[in-house]
Amino acid sequence: MATADKTYVDPSALLKLYINEPQSRVMAAWRARVGGSLAVTHHGRVELTNALALAAHRGFLDEQAFGSALAALDDDFQQGRYRQADLLWRATLNRACQLSRDHSRTLGTRTLDVLHVASALELEMRQFVSFDVKQQNLVRAVGLRLIVPA
DSSP: OOOGGGEEEOHHHHGGGTSOOTTHHHHHHHHHHHOSOEEEEHHHHHHHHHHHHHHHHTTSSOHHHHHHHHHHHHHHHHTTSEEEEOOOHHHHHHHHHHHIIIIIHHHOOOHHHHHHHHHHHHTTOSEEEOOOHHHHHHHHHTTOEEEOOO
């Protein structure tokens, strides 16, 4: 069983806890089983906040649902379900660049997906939660244990 302290969760997977998406139920069940405080980087928090705003912009959330989702995200940080993880940006970006050189040509990974995997490595995480197939391939390639809630 994964422990929260050594598990990096891609923000697009965390988003499923705030917006009803196909994997929302399995993600919520996984989160309930794991418990503990998950590390979220500053850029991960920005990605979550922006994804909620984009969902509102695209009409998937009305104003009330958008406000509630933002409040729930803030509450998760305030209550310690998430902890803000600090990274050394130069090291993280250098690692992301190397991962891109080594893997993106064959795996087709996107920049943010590479950046999150690099962040997990810099934070010395052991597990990585992702629903994205290309990112999952990168996670495996770098030796992290992949978790796909089901």
